[in-house]
Amino acid sequence: MKAIRILITLGGLILIWDLITRLLGLPKFILPAPLLVLEALIHHMGLIAHHSLTTALEILLGLLFGGLFGMISALLISAYAPVRQWVFPLLIGSQAIPVFAIAPLLVLWLGYGIAPKVVMGMIIIYFPVTVGFLDGLNRTPPAWRDLARLMQQSGQRSRFQNLYRLYRHVKIPFALPSLASGIRVATAIAPIGAVVGEWVGASSGLGYLMLHANARVQTDLMFASLLVLSLMAVSLYFLVDYALRRALPWQPDTGHDDSSQRSL
Amino acid sequence: MGSDSQTPPIPTGSSPYQETAASKSGTGVAVDLYLDRLSFGETFIVGDLHLALQQGRITCLLGPSGVGKSSILKILAGFIPLPAKSHLRASDGAELAGRLSYMDQNDLLLPWANVLENVVIGARLRGEPPDVSRARALLQDVGLAGYETARPVQLSGGMKQRVALARTLMEEGAVVLMDEPFSALDAITKYRLQDLAAGLLKDRTVLLITHDPMEALRIGHVIHVLSGDPVTLSPALRPEGAIPRDPAADDLRHHYSKVMESLALSGRTDI
Numbered sequence: 415m416k417a418i419r420i421l422i423t424l425g426g427l428i429l430i431w432d433l434i435t436r437l438l439g440l441p442k443f444i445l446p447a448p449l450l451v452l453e454a455l456i457h458h459m460g461l462i463a464h465h466s467l468t469t470a471l472e473i474l475l476g477l478l479f480g481g482l483f484g485m486i487s488a489l490l491i492s493a494y495a496p497v498r499q500w501v502f503p504l505l506i507g508s509q510a511i512p513v514f515a516i517a518p519l520l521v522l523w524l525g526y527g528i529a530p531k532v533v534m535g536m537i538i539i540y541f542p543v544t545v546g547f548l549d550g551l552n553r554t555p556p557a558w559r560d561l562a563r564l565m566q567q568s569g570q571r572s573r574f575q576n577l578y579r580l581y582r583h584v585k586i587p588f589a590l591p592s593l594a595s596g597i598r599v600a601t602a603i604a605p606i607g608a609v610v611g612e613w614v615g616a617s618s619g620l621g622y623l624m625l626h627a628n629a630r631v632q633t634d635l636m637f638a639s640l641l642v643l644s645l646m647a648v649s650l651y652f653l654v655d656y657a658l659r660r661a662l663p664w665q666p667d668t669g670h671d672d673s674s675q676r677s678l
Numbered sequence: 679m680g681s682d683s684q685t686p687p688i689p690t691g692s693s694p695y696q697e698t699a700a701s702k703s704g705t706g707v708a709v710d711l712y713l714d715r716l717s718f719g720e721t722f723i724v725g726d727l728h729l730a731l732q733q734g735r736i737t738c739l740l741g742p743s744g745v746g747k748s749s750i751l752k753i754l755a756g757f758i759p760l761p762a763k764s765h766l767r768a769s770d771g772a773e774l775a776g777r778l779s780y781m782d783q784n785d786l787l788l789p790w791a792n793v794l795e796n797v798v799i800g801a802r803l804r805g806e807p808p809d810v811s812r813a814r815a816l817l818q819d820v821g822l823a824g825y826e827t828a829r830p831v832q833l834s835g836g837m838k839q840r841v842a843l844a845r846t847l848m849e850e851g852a853v854v855l856m857d858e859p860f861s862a863l864d865a866i867t868k869y870r871l872q873d874l875a876a877g878l879l880k881d882r883t884v885l886l887i888t889h890d891p892m893e894a895l896r897i898g899h900v901i902h903v904l905s906g907d908p909v910t911l912s913p914a915l916r917p918e919g920a921i922p923r924d925p926a927a928d929d930l931r932h933h934y935s936k937v938m939e940s941l942a943l944s945g946r947t948d949i
Contacts, residue, residue: 557782560757562803565849567756568776569804579803587790664789664829 446634451641454634461623466642468619472528472608473650476535480604481597483536484543488593491544492551492585493577509541514610521615531611531619538607539600546596550589551581558584591665594658601654605647685834688870689821689877707768707777707852707883708733709754714763716749723749724909729902731853733769736876736884736921738898740891740937741905747887750904751855754885755780779851779882783858785838787830787845793817794826797845809848816844819878836867843871847878854884860893872897876922891937895930897921903940912940 428448434440435447442450455462487505490497513534520530562584566576612621620643627635659665709731716723723746731737741747752758753766756775760766768774787796797816798808817823820840830838839860846854859875860868868890876897888894894901895917903912917923917933924930 555786557784558786560752560755561780561782561786563757564755564778564780565800565803567778568800568849568851569806575805576803579805583799583802584788587788662790664831 443631443633446637450634451637454632455638455641458635458638462620462639462642465618465620465623465639466646468528469605469608469612469621469643470646472531472535472611472619473604473646475528475532476607477539477601477604479532480536480539481543481600484540484596484600485547485593487540487544488547488551489581491548493581505541505544513537513607517610517614520611526615526617528619530614531608531616534611535604535607539604542599542603543593543596546599547589547593550592551585553592554585554588558588590662594662594665597658598651598655601651602647604650605643609643685837686821686825688836688840688867688874689819706733706881707770707774709769709774709853709883709885710765710767711750711754712765713750713753713761716746716753716761716764718749722908724904724911727911729911731883731885732900733883734881735899736879736886736897737900737902738886738888738894740888740894740898740901740903740941741909742941743889745904745909747889747904748857751857751885751887754778754853755855774853777852779846779849779854781842781846781854781856781859783861785830785835785842787838787841789830792827792829793822793833793841796830796841797848799845800849813844813848816847817841819847820844820874836863836871839863839867839871840874843875843878852883854879854882856884856886858887858889861889868893869896873922891934891941892925894937895933896923896925901933901937903937905941 431445432448435445446454487501491502492498516537517530517534520533524530524533559580562580566580569576608619609621609624612619613625616622620639624636624639624643627633627639711727711729711731713724713727715725716727727750729737729739729750739747739750749758753760754774755778766774768777788799791799794810794813794817795802797813798810801808814823814826817826820843822837822840822844825833825837825841830841833841839862843859846856856875860871863871872893886894886898899916899921901915901917903915904910905912915933915936918929919927925934
C-alpha cells in the first residue's frame with residue numbers, strides 16, 4: 415500500500431513535469447523532459463556512478479564522525495560541569511557561522527580531496543546529534559535518578575564508577591529515543607555538507623559533476639545527477655530510520671493522531 | 679496481552695511460618711527522625727515533628743496530598759538534606775545511607791529491560807554480580823514466576839507494581855521507604871497487593887506513605903496522621919491484630935472513625 419502510494423505520487427509528479435515541458439515548449443537546456451533525463455542517466459551511467467561513490471563516501475564518513483563526536487560531546491557536557499560551562503556555549507555560538515561561509519576556508523586548508531567535504535558534513539551533522547542526545551540525557555525521570563542513587567549507596571565503588579554505571583544502565587538507554595531523533599535529522603541534512611563542499615572546490619563528486627554540467631548547459635546531466643543524489647539521500651534516510659526503529663523496539667510510538675488504525 | 683484472564687493470581691501473602699526469599703534482609707534497625715522546621719524556600723511545611731520507625735514494623739504516614747508526607751520520606755532517603763537543628767538516627771548508631779530500599783508510586787521499571795533485569799538493576803548499578811536465583815524466588819513470591827523475560831509494556835499496572843515490589847525487596851536494605859506504592863492501582867488489585875506486601879515486608883522496618891485510610895488500617899502496625907494547619911503529626915495509633923487486617927472488623931471501625939476525625943480536622947481550603 416505504502417509502495418503504491420509512493421509510485422502514484424512519483425508518477426504524478428513526472429507526468430506534470432512532462433506536461434509542463436510539452437505545453438510551454440521549453441528548450442531542453444532550461445527544463446529537459448523526463449525522458450531526456452533518463453536518457454542522460456543511462457548514457458552517462460559510468461560517469462555518474464563514479465562521482466556518486468565519492469559523494470556517498472563523503473556523506474557516510476561525515477555522518478559517522480559527526481555522529482560519534484556529537485555523542486561524545488553530549489556525554490561530556492551532560493556528565494561534567496566544566497565542559498558544560500566552558501565548552502557548550504562555544505558550540506552553540508559556532509552554529510551561528512553559516513557552513514557555506516567556511517567551506518572555502520576548509521578547501522584552502524584541507525585541499526580538493528574528500529577531507530574538507532567530510533569535515534563539512536561533520537559540522538552540519540554534529541549539532542543535531544549533540545542536542546538530541548543531550549536533551550535525552552537531561553530528561554532522565556528525576557524519580558529514577560533518585561532511585562538509582564539510593565541503590566548505589568549500598569555499594570562501595572568510586573564516584574566515577576557509579577556515574578559510569580548510572581549512564582550505562584539508566585541515563586543512556588533513556589536518552590536513546592532522543593538520540594535517534596537527532597540522528598534522523600542529521601541523516602536528512604547530511605548530503606548538504608558534501609555537496610556544498612564539492613561546489614566550492616573538488617575533483618570528483620556529484621556536486622562537482624552538477625556544477626560542470628550546469629556550466630556546459632548540460633541540463634539533462636544535471637537533472638540526472640540530482641536524481642541520483644536524491645535517491646541516495648532518501649534511501650539513506652529510510653535505511654537509518656528502519657535501523658533505529660529495530661534497535662529501539664520499546665520506544666513508545668503512538669503514531670499519528672489522525673490514523674484510525676495503527677500501522678507498524 | 680492485557681486481558682484479565684492472563685493476569686497471574688496475586689499470592690495471598692506468605693504465611694508467618696514460611697521462609698520466603700524476601701525474609702533475607704539486613705539486620706533490623708529502628709529509626710528516629712526529628713525535624714525542627716521543614717520548609718522549601720519561603721514555604722513553611724511542617725515544624726517540630728518527631729517520627730519514630732519501629733524495628734520490623736510498618737509505620738504508616740497518612741495524610742491528604744500536599745501536606746508534606748513525601749518530603750519527610752525524601753529526607754529519610756537523603757534526597758532532601760536534613761534541615762538545621764534536626765536529627766536522623768538509626769538505633770545502632772550507624773549511618774542510615776546504604777541500608778535503604780525505596781518504592782515509588784510509579785513502578786519506575788526500565789522499559790527496555792525485561793522483568794528479571796529490572797529486579798536485579800540494583801546490583802547492576804553497583805557493579806556486583808546479580809543474585810539471579812534470589813530474584814527468581816522473589817518473582818515467585820510476588821506471583822510472577824514465568825514472566826522473567828517479559829517486558830514491562832506487556833504487563834498490567836498491578837503486575838508492574840509487583841515487579842517493583844520484588845525489586846524493592848531484592849535490595850537488602852533494612853529500612854524500606856514506600857511512597858504511596860499502590861495509589862495508582864484499582865481497588866481490587868490494591869487490596870491484594872497490600873496483603874502481599876504485608877507478608878513479604880515482614881521483619882523490615884517500613885515507612886509507608888499513603889493517603890488512603892483503609893490502606894493504613896489494613897497493613898500499618900503504627901499509624902500517624904499528618905494534617906492540620908499548621909501541619910501536625912498525630913500521636914501513634916496502634917490498631918490491634920496481625921496485618922493484613924480485615925477492614926470490616928469491629929475494632930477496626932473504631933480506629934477508622936478516629937483516623938477520619940483527625941483527617942477532617944485538617945480544615946485545609948486549598949485542596
